[in-house]
Amino acid sequence: MLSKKTKYGLKALAYLASQKEKAPVQISEIAKCENISQKFLESILLSLRKSGFLGSKKGKGGGYYLIKEPNQVLMTDVMRVLEGPIAMVPCVSLNFYEKCADCPDEASCSVNKLMLMVRDANLEVYRNNTLADLIIS
Amino acid sequence: MLSKKTKYGLKALAYLASQKEKAPVQISEIAKCENISQKFLESILLSLRKSGFLGSKKGKGGGYYLIKEPNQVLMTDVMRVLEGPIAMVPCVSLNFYEKCADCPDEASCSVNKLMLMVRDANLEVYRNNTLADLIIS
DNA sequence: TGCTTACTCTATTAAATTAATAGGATAATA
């Protein structure tokens, strides 16, 4: 299941991507338009800034803005920051690999095999989509 | 992330599917071979029986056994019972549809659009695999 | 019949994760 954090983060990014002007947008505006708890959204936007997706400006006229063009932002990168590993088990994760404690041998693990296919299917979707593709005309 | 319940459930099903004999296999044997808490596995196998994947036999020589041939068991069905919806948000779920509380209109929702693609990619994998495909020679 | 075996069922608890909230600190603008 997609966490609220990811859901809200995606909505906020799409909101920023759909702005004509590149001027900073306030948290309160995004929270209001997208029905998101403002305080919760604060922490999400903060983490998106720290991972290099957003820039921010304090004080009057301040807010958040996209650093890159929407079509330069891969969904793989966004999802990894918001939701964590794309793989459903650490033993098939590209960026967060970890051996399973209960599994003596990955090559003979039935779960590993299936989850590898699932990971690849998901990667394909996320790699072929950017923030620009999320925007609804 | 895949829950332990699902992981253990898949391993147990694969274990049963790989049996030459169709004789019932005891919980304790599966738990031991797959490094699973026996009590936890009990409840998982019980739910797999109640959803029609497994049969059981009590008493001496008892245990669990597959009802269908492994190649007749679609992973879509298994995953829905063990893990729940395949979709990452209820608003794109085929079998567990629900409207999002925070989202006024699905057609104009950026998350909905992406998650629809993800769902389809996952469905494709699960539909093209059966329990028989999980077995490692 | 009575003993053993192994699944059945309910309830509880522990642990971990997620979601939300509170409140003050900091920086930019006018």
Place this chain on the structure above:
DNA sequence: TATTATCCTATTAATTTAATAGAGTAAGCA
């Protein structure tokens, strides 16, 4: 220097997941 809006840390609430406990039931067999 007052106002605005992000920044940061800490805490709490809620939910979900994982594990455990223990008594109950049915089947097989001597």
